[in-house]
Amino acid sequence: MTKIQVGLAKDVPPGTMKGFKAGDARILISLNDGKFYGIADRCTHRGCALSKGRMEGEVVTCPCHGSRFNLKTGAVVKGPAEVPEPAYPVSIEGEGIWVDV
Protein backbone atom coordinates (compact mmCIF):
# COMPACT_ATOMS: atom_id res chain seq x y z
CA MET A 1 0.00 0.00 0.00
CA THR A 2 1.07 3.56 -0.69
CA LYS A 3 0.12 6.45 1.53
CA ILE A 4 -1.01 9.49 -0.46
CA GLN A 5 -2.24 12.91 0.63
CA VAL A 6 -5.48 13.52 -1.24
CA GLY A 7 -6.60 16.87 0.13
CA LEU A 8 -7.13 18.99 3.19
CA ALA A 9 -9.39 18.12 6.11
CA LYS A 10 -11.12 21.49 5.82
CA ASP A 11 -12.36 20.51 2.34
CA VAL A 12 -14.74 17.95 3.91
CA PRO A 13 -17.02 19.58 6.51
CA PRO A 14 -18.85 17.31 9.00
CA GLY A 15 -21.68 15.32 7.40
CA THR A 16 -20.41 15.82 3.84
CA MET A 17 -18.42 13.86 1.26
CA LYS A 18 -16.04 14.81 -1.55
CA GLY A 19 -14.20 12.98 -4.32
CA PHE A 20 -10.41 13.26 -4.58
CA LYS A 21 -7.76 11.97 -6.93
CA ALA A 22 -5.34 9.50 -5.36
CA GLY A 23 -2.79 8.45 -7.95
CA ASP A 24 -4.73 6.67 -10.69
CA ALA A 25 -7.75 6.12 -8.44
CA ARG A 26 -10.55 8.36 -7.22
CA ILE A 27 -11.44 8.18 -3.56
CA LEU A 28 -14.63 9.36 -1.91
CA ILE A 29 -13.86 10.85 1.49
CA SER A 30 -16.64 11.44 3.98
CA LEU A 31 -16.72 12.83 7.50
CA ASN A 32 -19.17 11.09 9.79
CA ASP A 33 -19.37 11.24 13.58
CA GLY A 34 -16.04 13.06 13.72
CA LYS A 35 -14.16 10.45 11.72
CA PHE A 36 -12.99 10.42 8.09
CA TYR A 37 -13.72 7.43 5.85
CA GLY A 38 -12.61 6.54 2.33
CA ILE A 39 -14.18 4.29 -0.29
CA ALA A 40 -13.66 4.14 -4.05
CA ASP A 41 -15.40 6.95 -5.93
CA ARG A 42 -16.44 4.58 -8.70
CA CYS A 43 -19.68 2.68 -8.42
CA THR A 44 -19.13 -1.08 -8.70
CA HIS A 45 -22.31 -1.32 -10.81
CA ARG A 46 -21.37 0.64 -13.96
CA GLY A 47 -18.66 3.03 -12.80
CA CYS A 48 -20.47 6.30 -12.08
CA ALA A 49 -18.88 8.76 -9.65
CA LEU A 50 -20.46 8.31 -6.22
CA SER A 51 -19.24 11.80 -5.29
CA LYS A 52 -21.94 13.14 -7.64
CA GLY A 53 -24.58 11.25 -5.67
CA ARG A 54 -26.42 12.03 -2.47
CA MET A 55 -25.21 11.45 1.08
CA GLU A 56 -27.68 10.64 3.83
CA GLY A 57 -26.11 9.78 7.15
CA GLU A 58 -23.51 7.14 6.43
CA VAL A 59 -25.05 6.04 3.13
CA VAL A 60 -24.33 7.34 -0.39
CA THR A 61 -26.76 6.86 -3.28
CA CYS A 62 -25.25 6.50 -6.76
CA PRO A 63 -26.61 9.15 -9.17
CA CYS A 64 -26.94 6.67 -12.06
CA HIS A 65 -29.12 3.74 -11.00
CA GLY A 66 -29.62 4.32 -7.28
CA SER A 67 -27.30 1.74 -5.71
CA ARG A 68 -26.59 2.57 -2.11
CA PHE A 69 -23.32 1.99 -0.25
CA ASN A 70 -22.21 2.41 3.33
CA LEU A 71 -19.61 5.20 3.38
CA LYS A 72 -17.79 3.68 6.36
CA THR A 73 -17.40 0.12 5.10
CA GLY A 74 -18.19 0.21 1.36
CA ALA A 75 -20.89 -2.44 1.89
CA VAL A 76 -23.80 -2.57 -0.55
CA VAL A 77 -26.94 -1.31 1.20
CA LYS A 78 -29.15 -1.60 -1.88
CA GLY A 79 -28.64 -2.81 -5.47
CA PRO A 80 -28.49 -3.02 -8.40
CA ALA A 81 -24.77 -3.09 -7.41
CA GLU A 82 -23.76 -6.45 -5.92
CA VAL A 83 -20.07 -5.86 -5.24
CA PRO A 84 -19.02 -3.72 -2.26
CA GLU A 85 -16.82 -0.66 -2.73
CA PRO A 86 -13.20 -1.05 -1.65
CA ALA A 87 -12.67 0.83 1.62
CA TYR A 88 -9.37 2.60 2.32
CA PRO A 89 -7.77 3.53 5.66
CA VAL A 90 -7.81 7.32 6.12
CA SER A 91 -5.67 9.32 8.50
CA ILE A 92 -5.33 13.01 9.26
CA GLU A 93 -1.83 14.39 9.59
CA GLY A 94 -1.50 18.10 10.18
CA GLU A 95 -4.19 19.59 7.96
CA GLY A 96 -3.97 16.85 5.36
CA ILE A 97 -6.16 13.86 4.55
CA TRP A 98 -4.02 10.80 3.84
CA VAL A 99 -5.23 7.56 2.29
CA ASP A 100 -3.56 4.14 2.04
CA VAL A 101 -4.23 3.02 -1.53
Ligand code: FES
Ligand atom coordinates in the same frame (compact mmCIF):
# COMPACT_ATOMS: atom_id res chain seq x y z
S1 FES B 1 -23.53 2.97 -11.92
FE1 FES B 1 -24.07 3.21 -9.83
S2 FES B 1 -25.98 2.24 -9.67
FE2 FES B 1 -25.42 1.93 -11.72
